[in-house]
Amino acid sequence: AHFQPQTLPRYISRTYAMGHSVPPLSDKSLLKTQTYVNGEWIDARSGQTFEVKDPSTGKLIGTQPEMNREDTEAAIRAAEAALPGFRAMTGRQRSKLRKWYDLMVENADDLAKLITWENGKPMADAKGEVAYAANFFEWFSEEAPRTYGDTIPATVAGNRVFTVKEPVGVCGLITPWNFPAAMITRKIGPALAAGCTVVAKSPGETPFTAAALAELAHRAGIPKGVVNFVTALKNTAEVGETLTSSPIVRKVSFTGSTGVGKLLMKQSADTLKKLSFELGGNAPFIVFDDADLDVAVAGAIASKFRSSGQTCVCANRLYVQKGIYDAFATAFADKVKNFKVGGGYDEGVTHGPLIHDRAVSKVQAHVDDAVSQGGKVLVGGQKMPDLGANFFQPTVIRDMTDDMKLAHEETFGPVAGLFPFATEAEVVKLANAAEVGLAGYFFSKDVQRCYRVAEALEVGMVGVNTGLISDPAAPFGGVKHSGFGREGSSLGVEEYQITKMITLGGM
Ligand code: NAD
Secondary structure (H helix, E strand, O other): OOOOOOOOOOOOOOOOOOOOOOOOOOOHHHOOOOEEEOOEEEOOOOOOEEEEEOOOOOOEEEEEEOOOHHHHHHHHHHHHHHHHHHHHOOHHHHOOHHHHHHHHHHOHHHHHHHHHHHHOOOHHHHHHHHHHHHHHHHHHHHHHHHOOOOEEOOOOOOOEEEEEEEEOOEEEEEOOOOOOOHHHHHHHHHHHHHOOEEEEEOOOOOHHHHHHHHHHHHHOOOOOOOEEEEOOOOOHHHHHHHHHHOOOEEEEEEEOOHHHHHHHHHHHHHHOOEEEEEOOOOEEEEEOOOOOHHHHHHHHHHHHHHHHHOOOOOEEEEEEEHHHHHHHHHHHHHHHHOOOEOOOOOOOOOEOOOOOHHHHHHHHHHHHHHHHOOOEEEEOOOEOOOOOOOOEOOEEEEOOOOOOHHHHOOOOOOEEEEEEEOOHHHHHHHHHOOOEEOEEEEEOOOHHHHHHHHHHOOOOEEEEOOOOOOOOOOOEOOEEOOEEOOEOHHHHHHOOEEEEEEEEOOO
16 A cells, blocks of 8 residues: 555654564563463463454464453462461561562563553553553552551540551452553552452453563562462453452452443442442543643643543543634644654654554544534544554544534544533533543633632543643542542552451440
């Protein structure tokens, strides 16, 4: 196929997608074809494997064990056996998690290469993810010795009341492919800080980063059975059902789509597990007339197009007030025109492929739907077959209306739809009309409005005059159909603890 500059944004990088080789890992032992259970590298009992492909080229990266119910049960038993010894350690001893952090930092380049290989995001983004992911281990290694209870003045004379925090027990963790390292460390970090042992289901699309993290856990001296990884693609639902129905597993933490979250919640009902769900978003991104245009454009670029639009906190609906609409649309589209799309290893590439062809089809459907109802494409709008099956042009569409699919469904791709609005009351109503409520963003220089709108948005996280909100020290999570529970911060540890109250009488 020939390069067609007239239909593509400029400066497209094709070399990697056209067969450029993957840079070798400095430490080849980080690339595993087995998975890590009870301190050992193992295959599935059945001997079955599944293939993992590079989303940029479609080429095979390697295989991983296709585990089933029995394999998962064995991993759960390993975590159960490790629990008494691990929970008995002091928080200070468990803060050896710090060693795992150090090893992530030492091996950051190799981890980033693995992330780019199986997820597709550009190396610069992958390196950023490794730093972010490692920070969860650093942060929670510091939290581990500080999980305080309370001393409570009793209302009954002669009683002394206090609380202690205890680990909830064995945890089942399920994470998605869009942050192959960070979604895992954000769960394992607080679980280990609290004294829990875990069985983590690796994402089927990105299991190699998870396996490399397991290797580093081993090197860090995390005791055997404390951290176990189960891998599956075809058997994903079976593994999920095993984790959610096991009476040994006391907690399930899931990050992924709302639909799967609801299924896992139903499956967990019979054993009444403690649950944390970080589910889908459909973030409103609001630009008021009084915003700083450059700041708002920069925020929209970061929030909408990071990881090619495949983050749960990505701006999905960009509402721009009428007075600033044309200026914003022009400045924003100009920036998007200068993106460099290509294979993640290529120098200067800013945006990689989507994860698979289903994602591309969804993005195309949202664009076609908008165009058929009067949306005007300012940039992009097409697939990029010259680069590979999973590439889609970064796209900006103006004159969006509330009837369009993009207004109601999470696109999870590189498409920014610009919706005009007139008043603050109108836009808050539109923003809150979504069933989900994960992140929301707005841009304004009016301090009263900043408080008012931040308080009015029905979301778990608000970015005011910024498009980037993630921080290990800050609680991350949603409301409504975006789920419940918080990750990061001291609240992140509480998700893996129970509060036990002790009353001492007869004083
Ligand atoms: P998904 O729900 O299909 O899959 C997520 C993970 O769950 C994967 O590892 C998958 O293997 C596993 N899974 C799928 N079906 C399962 C089942 N029946 N039992 C057990 N595990 C199962 O989601 P996806 O499309 O891969 O990821 C994108 C979605 O995740 C988006 O909706 C996005 O908003 C959401 N997400 C949310 C957050 C957050 O923090 N709220 C972060 C990242 C992604």
